[in-house]
Amino acid sequence: MKIGIIGLGLIGGSFAISAKKYIEDCECYGEDINKNHLNKAIELNIIDKVLKKKKYSLMDIIILAVPVDVASNNIISLLDKLNENSLIIDVGSNKKNICEKVSLHPKRNQFLATHPIAGTEYSGPEAAFEKLFYNQNQIICESNKTRPDLLEWALNWFSQMSMKVLEMSPEEHDEHIAYVSHLSHISSFMLGKTVIEKEKDEKAIFDMAGSGFASTVRLAKSSPDMWAPILLENRKNIISVLSEYIENLKKFKFLLQEKKKIKIYEQLKSINKIEKILNGIKNNNK
Amino acid sequence: MKIGIIGLGLIGGSFAISAKKYIEDCECYGEDINKNHLNKAIELNIIDKVLKKKKYSLMDIIILAVPVDVASNNIISLLDKLNENSLIIDVGSNKKNICEKVSLHPKRNQFLATHPIAGTEYSGPEAAFEKLFYNQNQIICESNKTRPDLLEWALNWFSQMSMKVLEMSPEEHDEHIAYVSHLSHISSFMLGKTVIEKEKDEKAIFDMAGSGFASTVRLAKSSPDMWAPILLENRKNIISVLSEYIENLKKFKFLLQEKKKIKIYEQLKSINKIEKILNGIKNNNK
Numbered sequence: 332m333k334i335g336i337i338g339l340g341l342i343g344g345s346f347a348i349s350a351k352k353y354i355e356d357c358e359c360y361g362e363d364i365n366k367n368h369l370n371k372a373i374e375l376n377i378i379d380k381v382l383k384k385k386k387y388s389l390m391d392i393i394i395l396a397v398p399v400d401v402a403s404n405n406i407i408s409l410l411d412k413l414n415e416n417s418l419i420i421d422v423g424s425n426k427k428n429i430c431e432k433v434s435l436h437p438k439r440n441q442f443l444a445t446h447p448i449a450g451t452e453y454s455g456p457e458a459a460f461e462k463l464f465y466n467q468n469q470i471i472c473e474s475n476k477t478r479p480d481l482l483e484w485a486l487n488w489f490s491q492m493s494m495k496v497l498e499m500s501p502e503e504h505d506e507h508i509a510y511v512s513h514l515s516h517i518s519s520f521m522l523g524k525t526v527i528e529k530e531k532d533e534k535a536i537f538d539m540a541g542s543g544f545a546s547t548v549r550l551a552k553s554s555p556d557m558w559a560p561i562l563l564e565n566r567k568n569i570i571s572v573l574s575e576y577i578e579n580l581k582k583f584k585f586l587l588q589e590k591k592k593i594k595i596y597e598q599l600k601s602i603n604k605i606e607k608i609l610n611g612i613k614n615n616n617k
Numbered sequence: 618m619k620i621g622i623i624g625l626g627l628i629g630g631s632f633a634i635s636a637k638k639y640i641e642d643c644e645c646y647g648e649d650i651n652k653n654h655l656n657k658a659i660e661l662n663i664i665d666k667v668l669k670k671k672k673y674s675l676m677d678i679i680i681l682a683v684p685v686d687v688a689s690n691n692i693i694s695l696l697d698k699l700n701e702n703s704l705i706i707d708v709g710s711n712k713k714n715i716c717e718k719v720s721l722h723p724k725r726n727q728f729l730a731t732h733p734i735a736g737t738e739y740s741g742p743e744a745a746f747e748k749l750f751y752n753q754n755q756i757i758c759e760s761n762k763t764r765p766d767l768l769e770w771a772l773n774w775f776s777q778m779s780m781k782v783l784e785m786s787p788e789e790h791d792e793h794i795a796y797v798s799h800l801s802h803i804s805s806f807m808l809g810k811t812v813i814e815k816e817k818d819e820k821a822i823f824d825m826a827g828s829g830f831a832s833t834v835r836l837a838k839s840s841p842d843m844w845a846p847i848l849l850e851n852r853k854n855i856i857s858v859l860s861e862y863i864e865n866l867k868k869f870k871f872l873l874q875e876k877k878k879i880k881i882y883e884q885l886k887s888i889n890k891i892e893k894i895l896n897g898i899k900n901n902n903k
Contacts, residue, residue: 510815511827512830526797539734539793541798542737547832555881559881576866584859
């Protein structure tokens, strides 16, 4: 079976490793616009061969793991080139735009929209590892529009990878993900920005920052190539979520200005229930 | 040697454990307003005996590890009760207020203001562990106002605990810590609040939140008993830092609204240098 991976970053690379582990007689082809990534993926044995555009039609499965704007720009021509029994699986962080793009394509039923809820702040093929997806959620959208035999194959593979599949509409996906992923990235990037602007002398940060700062600012290490397009594409949802976040920060600032001790205490106390929610996530991912 | 620990939470408990490990013939006395904490600390052998107020004058060293408002309210009467060769070490997260409080006390030179840059999001004696302080920074303020023999004893203990001591003025401490600790806590709490308000159905959060959300929202599990007083006491610095953070978020929202792709990319890219800074913290703490 010929698997083509377009985009050999953390996600694409990890899918390549999973393909070679779980798919019988797997030949793994890969491409990446970044030649260093491509060479590294070959060197690390993540892929077997370079995927050339003229070979798209020979692939049985194509994983599209590129920034969301690149995916949107290329998905139509990719579908055009696909042979009639193949499947393209998109794994980007937004779902509405790409689902709209493919909606009227004659090969719509050879497309599956997914969002594996997995990642680290690192990027590139060196960051890829098979266990990335283990016990993680795999959101799929509009699966009724994918040809049943192709869908079944994909679901079977995800199950071998121990992913938990959840169905959701693209709109619902993009709205929720703005809260639990996109907002986290913005809050972290802006925290990094605020501290960098102030602490010109980096040594002062070294001395005083503890593990708490490291944890909240971790996502600010994320790749701008991946994240700028995600945030722009889902900007309608994000702007609304970001406005709520800013509003909450302003209200909290007001409570500090007014020295509202009891209200501050009660608010922090009530937010503590996030611990239960986080434990839920952890248990869920076990 | 008699060590009294006032406040048997994560920090006080960990100092108690360190005292028993490094101080010769250490008898460790402890008190906590929370009877469960006190009993737990005895049960876990973190302290040897209960510290009664009438025994304050028998202690050689007192560690004050209570919420900053409680510390400020009690420091004068504690100093009053201290015998003439003893030392009180305050370990709270703000330094300016308490240093002002003690400034005119006749026993000012038996007081040492410190802030160990160490912590987790957990609280109570069960959360305490000796390695908490290992290779972490210990900020000290106005050490020239502490009696040299008492200061030397304290520095020697911190060194046995493998802490790295840094001197800083109380004002400087409170301003910097607002950036690298207090702002992280507020950004995390408000992120938790925003998501909780939206996602009434917690299941949706479980399904879609990954490790990134968990990381940015981790500090929102922190104890309000500890954090409400810290944020209130250092509110002047925090309000200014929070205003800068809100301003950065608003500017970023504007870039999204205006679809300023290149500016967004460049901004994220430039914030990526936080990785270098974080690696600095990590190496620094090795």
